[in-house]
Amino acid sequence: MKPLFFLLLLMALPVSADQYVIDTKGSHAFVQFKISHLGFSWLYGRFDDFSGSFTYDESDPAKASIEMTVQTNSINSNHTARDKHLRSDDFLNVAVNPTATFKSSAFTPSENGHGRMTGQLTLNGVTQDISFDVQFIGAGKDPWGGERRGYEATTELKLADYNIKKSVDGAFEKLWLTVSVEGIKQ
Numbered sequence: 001m002k003p004l005f006f007l008l009l010l011m012a013l014p015v016s017a018d019q020y021v022i023d024t025k026g027s028h029a030f031v032q033f034k035i036s037h038l039g040f041s042w043l044y045g046r047f048d049d050f051s052g053s054f055t056y057d058e059s060d061p062a063k064a065s066i067e068m069t070v071q072t073n074s075i076n077s078n079h080t081a082r083d084k085h086l087r088s089d090d091f092l093n094v095a096v097n098p099t100a101t102f103k104s105s106a107f108t109p110s111e112n113g114h115g116r117m118t119g120q121l122t123l124n125g126v127t128q129d130i131s132f133d134v135q136f137i138g139a140g141k142d143p144w145g146g147e148r149r150g151y152e153a154t155t156e157l158k159l160a161d162y163n164i165k166k167s168v169d170g171a172f173e174k175l176w177l178t179v180s181v182e183g184i185k186q
Contacts, residue, residue: 016057017055017056017057017060017063017064017065018055018056018057018058018147018149018185018186019053019055019185019186020053020054020055020056020148020149020183020184020185020186021052021053021183021184021186022050022051022052022053022054022068022181022182022183023148023181023182023183023184024050024051026182028150028182029050029180029181029182030046030178030179030180031046031047031050031068031070031177031178031179032044032045032046032177032178032179032180033045033046033175033176033177033178034175034176035174035175035176036174043077044077044078045075045076045077045078045086046075046076047070047071047072047074047075047076047100048074048076049070049071049073049074050068050069050070050071050074051068051069052066052067052068052069052102052181053066053067053183054066054067054181054183056149061107061109061113061115062106062107062108062109063107064104064107064109064115064117065104065107066102066103066104066117066119066181067101067102067103067104068101068102068179069099069100069101070099070100070101071098071099072087072092072094072097072098072099072100072123073087073094073098075087075092075094090166091124091164091166092123092124092164093124093125096125097123097124097125099122100121100122100123100124101121101122102119102120102121102122102130103119103120104117104118104119105118105119105120105129106118106119107134112136113136113139114133114134114135114136115134116131116132116133116134117131117132117134117153118130118131118132121157121162123157123162124162124163124164125163126161126162126163128161128162130155130157131155132153132154132155132179133153133154133155134151134152134153135151135152135153136150136151137150137151137152137182138150142184146184146185147184147185148182148183148184148185149182149183149185150180150181150182150183151180151181152178152179152180152181153178153179153180153181154176154177154178154179155176155177156174156175156176156177157174157175157176157177158173158174159173159174159175160173
């Protein structure tokens, strides 16, 4: 009688979403941006130090969630003097705001695992609601016996919304952000 009781108990428990840790150790995740450089070209950059995790439930994709923390001091635009300026209070003010965070509040799935992730982004001490267009890249077993799942998310930020007011004659007011994550199932 006991095995039947435990089986019924397990069947009554809600199925929980799979948990994934973003693979930053293997360099399989990126936080990148591009912004206009004086209206003449694109300036590309990235943040080298970040962490996070996400959940995904195959049976209920709308319950997907993600949380990430970026160390703003790790900004890297491939130019030392420019990176120093980007860390200053003209831009990211990393001495006062050493991290940027994103915590999702909803995921609206569309076809093939794609969708729209909304949540709150805190950057430069300012928290704003924001949405990312999410593209599902793939999921499955990895060569080391684990399971992985990957996504790419993109959005556009208005710098003034995050109290970043430094501009050169309005040449850059928007930043395009791309977050590419590969998660390892826990």
